[in-house]
Amino acid sequence: MRQLSPEPVQGTRLRIGICLSLYWPIESGAERQARRQAQELTRRGHQVTVYTRRVLGRPVRERDGDVEICRAIRTWDLGPLFGTTFLASLAWRLWRDRHQLDLVHCHQASWEAVAAGWVHRRTGLPTLIQPAAGGPYGEVQLMNQARGHRLIRSLILSNSHFVAISQQIEEELREWGVADAQLDRFASGIDVAEYAAGASPLESQLPARPRAIFLGRLHPQKNLAVLLHAWRRVHSQCPEAHLLLVGDGPQRAALEQLATELQLTECVRFLGQQSNPLPYLQAADLFVLPSISEGMSNSLLEAMACGLPSVVSSAGGNVDLIHDGQAGLVADASGPADLADQLLRMLQDAELRARCGAHARQLICQRYSIQAVVDRYEKLYRQLTAPRV
DSSP states (O other), rough: OOOOOOOOOOOOOOOEEOOOOTTTTSSOOOHHHHHHHHHHHHHTTTTEEEEEOOOOOOOSSSTTTEEEEEEHHHOSSSTTTHHHHHHHHHHHHHHHHHHSSSSSEEEESSHHHHHHHHHHHHHOOOEEESSOOOOOGGGHHHHHTTTTTHHHHHHHSSEEEEESSHHHHHHHHHHOOOOOOGGGEOOOOBBBSOOOOOOOOTGGGOSOOOEEEESSOSSSSHHHHHHHHHHHHHHHTTTOOOEEEEOTTTHHHHHHHHHHHHTTTTTTEEEEEOOOOOOHHHSSSSEEESSSSSSOOOHHHHHHTOOEEEEOOTTTTHHHHBBBTTTTEEETTSSSHHHHHHHHHHOOOOHHHHHHHHHHHHHHHHHHBBHHHHHHHHHHHHHHHHHHO
16 A cells, blocks of 8 residues: 655545535534535535535535535435435536536545446546545445446446545445455544633533543444443443433434433433534543444544543554543443443543543644644545646
8 A cells, every 4th residue: 555645635626525424513523624624625626515415494506615516416316226226316417517626535435435436437537535434334345235236336436546444444445345445544533723612601501520432423333232231331430430421323213212221311311413513521520432433533533633542442443543541532332331431441540531631632732733634635635636648
């Protein structure tokens, strides 16, 4: 795998098409990361157009600062028709706009990557594919289960280049057939000026410290039922601790019911989706992420940038960021026992929390700032768009 130096590369303005299923104002991890990168690219003078799905109540074309949003992807949400209509509408739009683009960057490796591969085969337009997650909820495994998966895989592998944001994704792409010359290992980035420790305006509105926080979708991928079972043991030994769950999703009702059954309603708060997670992170003492699969979690990056120590599962990019005992602790989250042990260890040791939190902030500032990450993408973009001799 080629290694790229992190220095920024100066040159002419690039016209970059970013593709992903959803985009601001609907934001989860991949969407937040794509938006950060798009905003940083336009700050540097590049032209960025985001191709995404239609959203009820939003115009087909709008601007998010200097980023143009084209909600051109129409879908029929009826079984296999979803993929077919997604592919057809995005491929047609990219084909139509091919002379107005220098490069296409897909922030997911599902139907976006299929459409980009088809366009690259027919036009030679450079395309870059960045899977958002690995493991059982990652694109490689999900697309392998889709109808017509052999053709789908062939089209995805037709793209110019791939970026892996975790060791797990890198291994999956290699096994899928991506050649070394087509693969680079990058990372996600965070605005370290925005995300930092500080006094939270929510301090008086939240239950007493210490507070552990989860930030993300309430979805089976995040393994939150195991977290609640682990918290039952945490509560028995550390009754003053509280767990904050910030986010929403399809499991919310079931998780609230489970919390009631486990008699955790006094020490677990469901705070719902929040447009600005920063004050919640600033009001916490540690971050917990027990996921079954991950790419490189934006929530984990945000927590680390705020100087929070973390307790994480060994899924995906979690272990690329958290080396046990440095920026946090790694737990076996296949069941509640070890997860509870590691949470208790962190909650009951203020010195460990302080040391891990300081290391987390330093690591993010040194290696995962959005500026450093986009430096590397910008250099790769120029290599992919350079005239071939």
